[in-house]
Structures are given as C-alpha cells and as structure tokens.
Amino acid sequence: MQSTSQTPKQIEKAAKSEPVPLEQVLRVAELAQLELREDEQQEMLRDLNAILGHVAQLNELDTREVPPMTQVNAVMQGDASDAGAVDAGNVLRADAVRPSLDRAKVMATAPETDGTYFKVPKVIER
C-alpha cells in the first residue's frame, strides 16, 4: 500500500500521544464491524490509549531513509547449500484452473444455505 499524501508535520501530529477520544474509538469499532457494549467502552478506551502511549516511542527513531519491510521473504539470506537461491518476494504459480474444495463439504459448515449459495438477511430493502 502506498504512503498517503500527508506532510511530515501531519504525520507527527497524528502520532503524538494525545489520548484518543471515545467517539473516535466508537467510529473505529464501526469500521471494524464491532459493536461495543456500554460496559466495554470505557475499558477499551483506557486500554487502547495505554497501548498507543507506548507505541508513541517509535517517533524517537529517524526513519526517513528507511524502507518499510513489506515482504519478509525479500530480506532473507540464503543457505549456502542451495547454490545461493534466495526468495525475493512473491513466487507465483501458473494461472491454471485446478480442482478446489468439494462444494458439499464446504456448504455443510454454512449457517444457512440452499446448497449452492450462502443465505443472509436482506441487503436491500424495497
């Protein structure tokens, strides 16, 4: 994912350890399709802010010239015995159709199905 177009000042402001307010936590919960009950809200708010407070120390590091580590395989050293072959990121397979899972087995675990489709509550109200 590419970096967003924020200025360094905006990024720094975002990471300052000003506590996150409850409305923002509830908004984030909405994004994550989580419903937080009232008795959970205060505890979640407190915990989140405690952890973000600790995370703020990452700002001590100057990472302007440091590339983000997006692919673990890309940084690995190879073992001498395999003639120096090292994975450099994704290894792709041929785009060929192969059998997948048996449909009946998969639908057997579905909460509600007609055998072919997964059935869910109405999405669009007429």
Place this chain on the structure above:
Amino acid sequence: MAELKSTSSLASQDAPRTIRSARHAIVSGETSAVALADSYYDTIAAEDPKINAWLALSRERATAQAHRIDELAKTGELANEEALPLAGVPIGIKDVLVMEGAPATAGSKILENYRPPYDATTVAKLSAAGAVLLGKLNCDEFAMGSSNENSAYGPVHNPRALDRVPGGSSGGSAAAVAANMAVATLGTDTGGSIRQPASFCGVVGLLPTYGRVSRYGLIAFASSLDRVGPFTHTVEDAAILLGVLAGSDPMDATSAHQLVPNYAAALDAPVKGLRIGIPDEYFADGLDEEVRAAVEKTADALRAAGCTLHKVSLPHTRYAVATYYVLATAEASSNLARFDGVRYGLRAQDANSLSSMYRRTRDQGFGKEVKRRILLGTYVLSAGYYDAYYRKAQQVRTLLTRDFLQAFTQVDAILTPTAPTPAFRLGEKTDNPLEMYLADIYTVTANLAGICGISVPCGNSSAGLPIGAQILGKHFDEATVLRVAHAVEQAQR
C-alpha cells in the same frame, strides 16, 4: 519377541516419550500403535481434567491411523526408519490448525461448531509420515495471548504448577507434552507463542524460519509473522519433526523453496568453534535474577563445549514490542474480517439486517482481547494514522531486522533468556494488557526479523518452575540452532 498387546497394558509412566523410542517399540513388537494410542488417551483422561489442554479428541481417526500402522508393522515395511518416520507416534494439534473430521475453534466461540473440510499441510504431512493424531489443543483465542487465559474454553493450567499459566498462545500444546499426554504437539508462534510456553512448561519449542513450514490450513492471525512449529521433549525430536514439516507448498505463496537438510543427522556435530552472541539488551532491567543465572550457566556450558562467546548489540530491541503490536494487530484486523457469520461458524440469530448480523455475530463471538486487538489494528490502519503508525512500524521492522543481519556477520547463533520470568500465576496479569505485552520482549524480535529460534529447558527456579534458554539463528539456519540447543540439552545430563 514379546507378543503384541492388543489392550492398553502400558502404564502411562512407562509409555515411550520420544519419536524414536515410540516408533521402535511398535516396530519391534514390544507394543502396538493401537495400544500406544490407548495408553496416551488413558493419560489424557487421568490428567487433563486439571490441565484443560484438550478441546477435542479425534479418537476414531487416531485408531484408524494406528491400525494402519500396525498392519504395516506386520509386513516389515517399517523396518527402514526412513519409511514413515513418525509411524505410530501420538501427536496433538493446536486448534488454530485445521484437521478434517475434528472441530477447529481457534479457541473462540465464533468457530465453536466449525468443522473444516480439509487438512492443513502440516497436519497432512504428519499423517503421511505415519503419526497418530490424538486431537485438538486449547490455545488463546485466535492465538492472541501469552498465558492461554484468553481461550473461550477455559484457561490451561501449567502441569508443573497447576496454579500457574502454561504460557501462550500455544499453552495447550506445551502442557500436553509436559504432562505426557502426547509425544509431541504442533503449536504456532507469531510473537513467541511456541517459545514462551515451552520455557514456562519445561519442554522444547522450535520456531522455524518464516516460510520454512507451510501456513496453509493455519487460521491466520498475522500473516507476515505466523509460524507453525513443534513442541517436544527432546531437541532430537524437534529436529525430526522439522524434517517432516519443512518444505515448499504451492498452497502457501510465502513458503520458501530452500532445500530441506537432514536436521536430525547434523545434531551431534560438535559445537566447538561456534561463535555465540550475547546481546546486552536482553539481560537488562526486568529480567528475573534466577532466569539470568540459569542462562549465564548455559553460556558457561557452551564455552566449556568449545564455543566462543561474544557481546553483540541489537540496539533497536526496545522498540520491538511497540512495532509488533502495531503490525500484528493491523494484520489481525484484516485477517479476522472474514468472521462475519456468512459462510461458517457462529451467526447471530437476532439480526434483521446484514450489517447488524455482522456486528452481533462478532460481538457475541469474539472475546475481549480479540476485540481489543482488532480495534487497535483498525485504528493504526485508518486514514490519517496509517503513515504515523503502520508504515512507521514497518520501517522500524527493517531496522530490527538489520540489527540481526549485522549481528549474524559476527556470530553463528545468539543466546538469550526466552522470557523475563518463569510462569506467573493465573489471573496475575489479566487486568493489565500492556504489562502482558511487554513480557514478550525477548520473543517478538525473531518474528519481526523472520529468523529461526528455539527454547530449550536450562534449569528451574528455586520454586521448581522451568526456565528456558532461547537460541536464535540466521534465516534457514535451523541446523545450527538445533545443534547448539542439543549441546545445551546434553550439558544438563
């Protein structure tokens, strides 16, 4: 030759506890695979009520597998040790790995009745090597935790001290081996979840290099950090299991194409001349004095075996927990989005719209720790915060990895404590999630850097609690890590 015993007449304390001794007992006719499995199930029935390591027993599949092994034993096909190296060996599987015919709950209510339609690659490989898979093991929910107190199915108790935690998230896997309820088990390690429970329970726990072992069939927590690995009584058994589990897999795009050496054969090679790094950052404040003493004694033993010890620096260590908890939770928030009540698992019955079905399902199905991590992960990825947190953490991850790459130009392996303390008491840290997270300091670094490691028992505290020494190695250099661990193990005898 002793007659084959068809009923379980092996007293549980006499049952063979290593891969080779179990296999040999079957091949030589001293016992049968069915009797061996029965004896392990007897131990489970006797011990597990106070430990709670097992979530499901797959006795039918296990018995069928054991029968097949007994048939092969009769024909002499098992005479060659290379054929079915795990023939008849009773093994347990952490419940985040899918096994057909058994539930896979990931320690969560959201998957309470989920029955996977396929085997994980690691499970299939164990079966193909002749293992008898006993059942599924308790763990922290979605592998999120360091004490196995986050399971929706009750905490696991440390067999060495029942009022203490076994460690997490693979608490059930570690406890099962420690209590002789399995010869070996599979666990997973995203931030220390194999090594730390191994240390707390006094068993061996191996963390393979990222990509060494397929993640296909592992219910994902953090895809750039998750690893599958074994718990065993001995380093030799860990080496044998790694040989069975390792290798590329077309079903896992991150699985490596590195050759798989014969790990078990290289174990006895002398460690003389190996350079062992001791990083100051892992021996600073917060380290229990008895743990420090046990690991220093381990360093002495390696020196006596001919290794040279060298101070190394891993200067970014103090940023590791922060880095880990940004990246792991971000990846988890994405991976756990699939649990929505649509295709499998729990579906909230009281929802009148799709959106409310998603929210009620997830609210009812996820525990507190999982919700906490999803929230944190979603926050650090959200617009306006992505650069400040997620991208920043990825950059710090590069710095942490460079620390190790640099250190490994000077040493062959690195020795540290596995955990800052021995096992703590159940309930001791559950009110303070940040304190729980900070205790992962010695283990998260290896997951971030992609390197391999192992925890091997190196002594006990004055209260009799196990202490583990951690040995870390270069990418794909499990052979050196195993060799050093084997030397540590030999020095205890």
